[in-house]
Amino acid sequence: MTTPRNSPRNNTDDRWQGQQAMYRDDRDVASDEDEHHAFLAGEPRVRLTHPKQVQQWRWHWRWLVVRRWTPHILGTAIVLLLVISLCSLTAYWSYGSYAARRETLRDMLGTKARYPTPTSLDSDDVHPPVVDAHNCSTVPLPGDVPPHCELVHLQLVSRHGTRNPTPRVVEKLAALETELLAHHNSAWPKWLVSWRNPYSMDTAAELVEQGKHDLASLATRDVCRYGRWLDAARFKDPSDPRRGSAASERHQLAWYGSSAKQRCIDSAKAYATVFSGQKLDTSAIHILPELALPMDTAEQGQDNELAMHHACALWEKQSKDRSGELSMEAPYRERYMPMILDQLSETLGYPTTNETLEAVWMACAFEFAIDAKPNQWCQLVQSHTKSVQNLGDSWWMGDNSEAGMSPLRLVDFFEDVRHYFQYGPGHPLNQRLACVLFTRVLGEMRTALRGQPGPRWWLRFAHAETIMLMLNHLDVYTGPLEFRQDRAFRTSRIAPFAANLHFELLRCGSETASAVSRVSDDNYHVRVLLNEQPIRIPGCPADQDLCPWAEFERAVLARAGDCHFDAMCRLPKL
Numbered sequence: 001m002t003t004p005r006n007s008p009r010n011n012t013d014d015r016w017q018g019q020q021a022m023y024r025d026d027r028d029v030a031s032d033e034d035e036h037h038a039f040l041a042g043e044p045r046v047r048l049t050h051p052k053q054v055q056q057w058r059w060h061w062r063w064l065v066v067r068r069w070t071p072h073i074l075g076t077a078i079v080l081l082l083v084i085s086l087c088s089l090t091a092y093w094s095y096g097s098y099a100a101r102r103e104t105l106r107d108m109l110g111t112k113a114r115y116p117t118p119t120s121l122d123s124d125d126v127h128p129p130v131v132d133a134h135n136c137s138t139v140p141l142p143g144d145v146p147p148h149c150e151l152v153h154l155q156l157v158s159r160h161g162t163r164n165p166t167p168r169v170v171e172k173l174a175a176l177e178t179e180l181l182a183h184h185n186s187a188w189p190k191w192l193v194s195w196r197n198p199y200s201m202d203t204a205a206e207l208v209e210q211g212k213h214d215l216a217s218l219a220t221r222d223v224c225r226y227g228r229w230l231d232a233a234r235f236k237d238p239s240d241p242r243r244g245s246a247a248s249e250r251h252q253l254a255w256y257g258s259s260a261k262q263r264c265i266d267s268a269k270a271y272a273t274v275f276s277g278q279k280l281d282t283s284a285i286h287i288l289p290e291l292a293l294p295m296d297t298a299e300q301g302q303d304n305e306l307a308m309h310h311a312c313a314l315w316e317k318q319s320k321d322r323s324g325e326l327s328m329e330a331p332y333r334e335r336y337m338p339m340i341l342d343q344l345s346e347t348l349g350y351p352t353t354n355e356t357l358e359a360v361w362m363a364c365a366f367e368f369a370i371d372a373k374p375n376q377w378c379q380l381v382q383s384h385t386k387s388v389q390n391l392g393d394s395w396w397m398g399d400n401s402e403a404g405m406s407p408l409r410l411v412d413f414f415e416d417v418r419h420y421f422q423y424g425p426g427h428p429l430n431q432r433l434a435c436v437l438f439t440r441v442l443g444e445m446r447t448a449l450r451g452q453p454g455p456r457w458w459l460r461f462a463h464a465e466t467i468m469l470m471l472n473h474l475d476v477y478t479g480p481l482e483f484r485q486d487r488a489f490r491t492s493r494i495a496p497f498a499a500n501l502h503f504e505l506l507r508c509g510s511e512t513a514s515a516v517s518r519v520s521d522d523n524y525h526v527r528v529l530l531n532e533q534p535i536r537i538p539g540c541p542a543d544q545d546l547c548p549w550a551e552f553e554r555a556v557l558a559r560a561g562d563c564h565f566d567a568m569c570r571l572p573k574l
């Protein structure tokens with residue numbers, strides 16, 4: 001339809017309409033379409049004589065092109081936008097649910113859980129980046145030192161980083177492989193049909209690449225968190241032969257201790273390589289002798305400091321008595337195990353047992369811990385569980401309803417029960433087993449507090465049980481064990497791979513003063529961090545992270561007391 005020339009319309013369209021009409025000759029006004037096609041075919045339909053007309057003609061064509069192609073462009077843009085948003089939503093939900101699943105999965109894997117470093121919580125990297133100690137601004141730092149305090153002395157006790165399964169677990173996974181081969185099912189997912197136990201006895205319990213990253217990243221965060229004090233503690237005397245770079249002097253003021261297990265020695269090396277800014281050979285690490293079992297060789301040196309349970313005959317005896325553990329598990333096994341095993345049997349297509357379930361949990365734990373991939377055993381277990389009770393998101397929220405049950409959650413709880421009795425409040429002896437270590441730690445802190453010479457940074461590398469026994473000694477997470485997601489004694493949160501305890505001896509001014517005006521014992525406080533998050537211990541103020549030195553010393557000694565380790569661990573005379 002052609003608009004009559006003199007129609008009074010005022011919008012932009014009118015303007016163009018008007019302009020169109022200005023130079024049209026008196027032939028029938030061809031439709032825009034015809035003109036456009038003629039233009040495309042190179043047959044201009046109008047004769048232009050005046051420069052103004054030429055310019056208007058050009059604008060007209062631009063307008064035509066725009067008007068002709070805008071709907072297509074818009075349509076394409078809308079389709080593209082839809083496709084992009086659909087892709088990003090899919091990516092979000094898969095990544096998001098993956099990230100949510102990974103964060104949830106992490107909670108369900110007991111002492112085989114990945115360490116919750118700030119960078120790895122949502123990272124898809126198999127190895128969370130070892131952040132650059134020379135560029136601390138890029139390092140996310142939980143647990144920074146209060147601004148009115150300065151670090152005088154540091155005690156670190158860290159579990160080794162991520163490792164391969166121990167021989168006990170390798171055997172379980174080998175048994176799982178045998179069981180699967182005996183019940184081969186072509187309907188299984190391809191990965192399950194071809195799954196073989198990937199772990200060997202030769203490398204059992206060894207630190208893996210992820211484990212080195214765990215400790216190097218921890219060292220990086222420590223260097224960044226404490227750097228200003230680590231580097232201020234320089235050797236002042238210009239003639240002192242120990243003078244050198246900040247990192248090398250830091251290293252010379254450090255004392256490294258490790259249990260005799262290679263995974264701990266290698267973890268110490270990974271940490272020290274960053275902390276010292278140099279490659280480190282084992283000779284700089286004080287390796288505490290592993291006790292030569294059986295117990296009658298106890299006098300041949302023993303590591304009652306970092307592998308203290310193995311240095312205690314009474315502990316060895318009590319750890320074999322599993323009555324407490326089994327009676328705590330019984331009601332849950334009775335209530336949940338049948339339904340879980342039924343579904344696992346249905347998923348795998350053959351009658352499965354408790355051993356199958358534990359092995360599947362271990363297979364999931366190590367595939368996630370070592371390769372950060374929860375897309376085989378973990379997914380199989382989770383997806384099969386969802387089909388069991390049509391679970392909503394709330395199942396992870398700590399309710400103990402039937403709807404909240406899953407194989408991961410059940411085995412994770414049973415693992416906590418095992419550790420609760422072996423290294424936690426389940427046995428009274430476990431409250432005192434860390435007394436040698438704490439006696440040493442307190443002594444080293446006193447030396448620093450009195451300004452006496454000695455290492456400033458004590459860095460020890462040990463086991464999950466070392467961390468659990470120290471927490472038990474501090475009377476932390478020692479409440480009754482209940483099957484709740486928010487239970488205090490939850491090993492995935494307190495003793496994951498690379499779990500660590502920092503004991504900071506701080507000299508603090510008043511909240512307002514930035515520096516210390518007058519030094520006295522009152523200025524000294526201890527801050528305790530578990531996995532780099534401040535924790536408060538009984539015997540210290542409940543409303544603040546800083547514990548006055550005298551109160552901390554009293555709280556620790558209350559349990560360490562007269563630490564007669566050998567007498568405490570002697571087997572009762574029959």
Ligand SMILES: O=P(O)(O)O[C@@H]1[C@@H](OP(=O)(O)O)[C@H](OP(=O)(O)O)[C@@H](O)[C@@H](OP(=O)(O)O)[C@H]1OP(=O)(O)O
Binds near residue numbers: 163167
């Ligand atoms: O076979 P596991 O993995 O269930 O038991 C390990 C135990 O690991 P965990 O139970 O604390 O995760 C500790 O290993 P880490 O804390 O060093 O990771 C014990 O140190 C380790 O004992 P061992 O290496 O001194 O023999 C347990 O292995 P185990 O199976 O021999 O008991």
